[in-house]
Amino acid sequence: MLTGVRIVFLGGDARQIEIIRKCVEMDAGVSTVGFDLWEGQLPGAAKAELTDSLLSEADALVLPVVGCDDQGQVGAKYSSVPLRIGPEQIAALPAHCTVYTGMAKPFLRKLCRERGLRLTELLEQDDVAIYNSIPTAEGALAMVIQNTDFTIHGSAAVVLGMGRTGFTMARSLQGLGARVRVGVRRREHYARAEEMGWQAFMTEDLGRNLADADLVFNTIPSMILNAQMISKLPAHACVIDLASSPGGTDFRYAEKRGIRALLAPGLPGIVAPKTAGIIMANALVECIRAESREQEG
Incomplete structure (x- = not known):
């Protein structure tokens, strides 16, 4: 008490x-x-x-x-x-x-x-962040469904970052039948991603992993999806940025290219x-x- x-x-x-x-x-x-x-x-x-x-x-x-x-x-x-x-x-x-x-x-x-x-x-706190990642992932999936004309099942989904939110996001996408690739910055995360059955790559190789991406989920709070990276995405791709505001995406260039890119902080409080x-x-x-x-x- x-x-x-x-x-x-x-x-x-x-x-x-x-x-x-x-x-x-x-x-x-x-x-x-x-x-x-x-x-x-x-x-x-x-x-x-x-x-x-x-x-x-x-x-x-x-x-x-x-x-x-x-x-x-x-x-x-x-x-x-x-x-x-x-x-x-x-x-x-x-x-x-x-x-x-x-x-x-x-x-x-x-x-x-x-x-x-x-x-x-x-x-x-790890436990709080892990629990909080569940409504975050659910909210991100809801945003994808509302903003795309294709199914998550069978899509090529890229998750950037494998912290608490990135891990839950990748696992949720895998459960829905997406082909999951995870961009990581640490070798131990690379190993964990492969152990989970995801295709892992280091973030310095991001450019080579975007050309066929249908969905991109970013959890890295730095400008990782810059104009150069966004230029490699197909026109139908959808980007959901889950990092803390202002996110890690060049939203201006994404809009210029006609790519739907959405900043989605605070999803647990919304969904x-x-x-x-x-x-x-x-x-x-x-x-x-x-x-x-x-x-x-």
């Missing part, structure tokens, strides 16, 4: 609703900021305004999956006013407070570091917010419990 733990939620989307419910269920004291447009009921959670007084009593500050942008703007789907977190808000938090988010931009990391606050990025929220909620509760035990010890 989280009895006696005071948690402030600042902004978020439908995933955050599930996390709030879980924390209330665990008997935490919950205050929410940025949910005035939420039409549902959140019994046990008090709606509040963002004040120094509220923050000064927080044991945990929970931000959205992407904590904030490089100017401190916080995503808040259910707020009627913009929300921002900056040095003033961070300074109001007590020294023992932990800031939680899915992934943090350098701006938020710098704020917490300067204040000496612990920052926990839940999506950096399966309840499941994604429960994943994050369980991780958050475990982290708070662990940190409480650490402080007590």
